[in-house]
Amino acid sequence: MVSTGDAAPTFTATVGTSDHEPFDLDEEIGDGPVVLAFFPGAFTPPCTNEMVAFQERADAFADSGATLFGVSADSPFSQGAFREEHGIEFDLVSDMAGDAIGAYGLEIDIAELGLHGIANRAVFVIDDDGQVVYDWVADDPTNEPDYDAVLDAVESA
Numbered sequence: 252m253v254s255t256g257d258a259a260p261t262f263t264a265t266v267g268t269s270d271h272e273p274f275d276l277d278e279e280i281g282d283g284p285v286v287l288a289f290f291p292g293a294f295t296p297p298c299t300n301e302m303v304a305f306q307e308r309a310d311a312f313a314d315s316g317a318t319l320f321g322v323s324a325d326s327p328f329s330q331g332a333f334r335e336e337h338g339i340e341f342d343l344v345s346d347m348a349g350d351a352i353g354a355y356g357l358e359i360d361i362a363e364l365g366l367h368g369i370a371n372r373a374v375f376v377i378d379d380d381g382q383v384v385y386d387w388v389a390d391d392p393t394n395e396p397d398y399d400a401v402l403d404a405v406e407s408a
Contacts, residue, residue, distance in 0.1 A: 281379050
């Protein structure tokens with residue numbers, strides 16, 4: 252599992268819209284801190300709460316020069332509908348292949364919901380040099396991160 256002090260694994264995926272725009276983490280590093288907020292699944296109550304909470308703080312992250320991305324195994328179409336329904340303005344990244352989820356060591360199954368190979372809830376802050384300067388991984392995927400701690404990490408990056 253990736254932790255503070257590690258080089259952030261880079262990956263390519265798809266931006267969560269119906270346009271299927273490519274996403275490349277390499278292209279995002281070096282222009283202010285990058286926040287990767289991995290979440291298990293769109294439209295689930297804890298994930299909705301988390302993404303809405305990040306949206307409510309989006310201006311504070313932007314004021315600190317950070318770029319925020321939500322990452323899940325959901326399809327781009329599902330993520331696009333999720334963004335639209337909940338007013339989420341930052342990009343969501345569709346990792347249907349599980350490359351990012353695997354690279355960050357976050358793959359979990361929630362068998363009772365029929366979900367396999369999805370992301371555990373986790374947050375990573377990456378600095379301009381591609382180093383992880385903050386990591387948080389949920390002990391239980393229904394837990395939410397300490398949003399103030401994530402913002403503090405961004406401001407220190």
